[in-house]
Amino acid sequence: MKAAVLGGSGFTGGELLRILAMHPDVEVSYVSSREYAGRPIHYAHPHLKGFYSRLRFEPLSLDRALDADVVFSALPHGVGVKLTAALYESGVRVVDLSADYRLKDPGLYPRIYGFEHPYPDLLGKAVYGLPETRGEELRGARLIAVPGCNATAAILASAPLVATGLVEEPVRVVVDVKASSSEAGSKPSRGSHHPIREGAIRPYSASGHRHAAEAVQELSRLAGRRVWVSLVPHAVPSTRGVLASAHSWLRDGVDSRDVARAYAGFYRGRRFVRLVEPGTQGRYPDPKFVAGSNYADVGWAVEGESGRVTGFAAIDNLVKGAAGQAVQAFNVSIGLPEDAGLGIPPLSP
Ligand SMILES: NC(=O)c1ccc[n+]([C@@H]2O[C@H](COP(=O)([O-])OP(=O)(O)OC[C@H]3O[C@@H](n4cnc5c(N)ncnc54)[C@H](OP(=O)(O)O)[C@@H]3O)[C@@H](O)[C@H]2O)c1
Numbered sequence: 001m002k003a004a005v006l007g008g009s010g011f012t013g014g015e016l017l018r019i020l021a022m023h024p025d026v027e028v029s030y031v032s033s034r035e036y037a038g039r040p041i042h043y044a045h046p047h048l049k050g051f052y053s054r055l056r057f058e059p060l061s062l063d064r065a066l067d068a069d070v071v072f073s074a075l076p077h078g079v080g081v082k083l084t085a086a087l088y089e090s091g092v093r094v095v096d097l098s099a100d101y102r103l104k105d106p107g108l109y110p111r112i113y114g115f116e117h118p119y120p121d122l123l124g125k126a127v128y129g130l131p132e133t134r135g136e137e138l139r140g141a142r143l144i145a146v147p148g149c150n151a152t153a154a155i156l157a158s159a160p161l162v163a164t165g166l167v168e169e170p171v172r173v174v175v176d177v178k179a180s181s182s183e184a185g186s187k188p189s190r191g192s193h194h195p196i197r198e199g200a201i202r203p204y205s206a207s208g209h210r211h212a213a214e215a216v217q218e219l220s221r222l223a224g225r226r227v228w229v230s231l232v233p234h235a236v237p238s239t240r241g242v243l244a245s246a247h248s249w250l251r252d253g254v255d256s257r258d259v260a261r262a263y264a265g266f267y268r269g270r271r272f273v274r275l276v277e278p279g280t281q282g283r284y285p286d287p288k289f290v291a292g293s294n295y296a297d298v299g300w301a302v303e304g305e306s307g308r309v310t311g312f313a314a315i316d317n318l319v320k321g322a323a324g325q326a327v328q329a330f331n332v333s334i335g336l337p338e339d340a341g342l343g344i345p346p347l348s349p
Pocket of ligand 1: 006007008009010011012013032033034035036060074075076077079097098099147148149182183184185186187317318321322
C-alpha cells in the first residue's frame with residue numbers, strides 16, 4: 001500500500017517514517033513539510049539516512065495525498081482537519097495522530113481545543129485507535145483517531161479496574177503523569193526549549209488537561225457509567241516516555257487477588273501489553289524499558305489498609321503513544337498482523 005505522511009518533519013512524523021521503513025506491506029510515497037520542502041528526509045531526520053533515498057519533503061498538498069492508499073497525519077490539531085475530512089470523503093484511509101477526531105462530543109472542541117469542529121458528523125464515524133479497548137471496532141475502520149500519549153497511558157493503567165467494576169462509586173481516577181520533553185513536539189516554545197526544560201520537574205495543565213476528556217470518554221464507555229478522571233502531568237527530565245500512575249479506591253470486599261485477575265483477564269492475548277506483576281520482578285513499570293518500542297508495561301499496587309489501588313502504565317510517547325499505535329491500529333483496520341512493522345524490542349539502557 002502507498003502511504004503518505006503529513007507533517008513528516010516533526011517528532012511523530014519521524015517515528016512514523018522509522019516504523020514504516022520496517023513495514024512489510026507499506027511503501028511511503030509522499031512526506032509533507034513546509035520548512036523542509038525540497039530537502040531529503042535525512043535533512044530533518046539524520047537517523048534515517050540511507051532510508052527513503054528516493055524521497056524528498058514536499059509542500060502540503062491534497063492532490064499528492066489523494067494518490068496514497070493510507071494517509072498518516074501528524075499535523076498539529078486543527079491544522080489538517082479539512083484535509084483529512086476531504087481525504088476520508090474521497091475514499092482514502094486516514095490515520096490521524098492529532099486530536100481532531102478523538103472526542104465524540106463536538107461541543108467539547110471549542111473549550112478544549114479552541115475551535116468549532118467543522119465536521120461533527122465525522123466524529124461519529126471515527127474510531128478511537130486504541131486496539132486494546134477498540135479492537136473489534138477498528139476492523140475495517142477508514143478514519144482512525146489515534147489517542148493522545150498521556151491518555152493512552154492513563155487508560156491502559158486503569159481500564160481493567162473500571163471495566164470490571166472493582167472501583168468504588170462514584171468511579172473516580174486520579175492520574176499522575178510523568179511526561180518527557182518530546183511530548184511538546186519539535187518546535188521549541190518558551191516552556192519546552194532545552195535550557196528551560198532540561199532538569200525541570202514541574203506540574204503543568206494541572207486542572208483540565210486536554211487528555212482527561214479522552215480518558216473520561218473511553219473509561220466511561222468501558223465502565224458503562226460516568227467515570228471522573230483527574231489528570232495532572234508533570235514535566236520530568238527525560239526525552240521519551242510517559243508513566244501514568246492512576247489512583248482509585250476499591251469497593252469493599254475487593255482484594256489484591258481480584259485486582260491481579262482483572263489485569264490478567266483484561267490484557268490476555270494483547271500483543272503489546274506486558275504485565276509487570278508486583279513482587280515478581282521487584283519493580284514497577286518504567287518508560288526506560290519500553291523506549292523505542294510499541295510496548296506498554298502495565299502494573300498495579302494495592303494498599304490494603306486504605307483500599308487504595310494504583311494502576312501503572314509506561315509507554316514511549318512517540319511509539320505506543322503516537323506513531324506505533326497509529327501503525328498498530330492501521331494494521332488491525334486492514335486485517336494485517338497487529339505487529340506488522342512493530343516487532344522491534346525496546347532499547348536498554
Ligand atoms: N509528541 C508527542 O508525544 C505526541 C504524541 C501523540 C500525539 N501527538 C500529536 O501528533 C501531532 C504531531 O506532533 P509532533 O510532536 O510530531 O509535532 P511537531 O514535531 O511539531 O511536528 C508537527 C509537524 O506538522 C507540520 N506543521 C506544523 N504546522 C503546520 C501547518 N500550519 N501547516 C502544515 N504543516 C504544519 C510541521 O512541519 P513544517 O513546519 O515543516 O511544515 C511538522 O512536520 C500533533 O497533533 C500532536 O498533538 C504528539
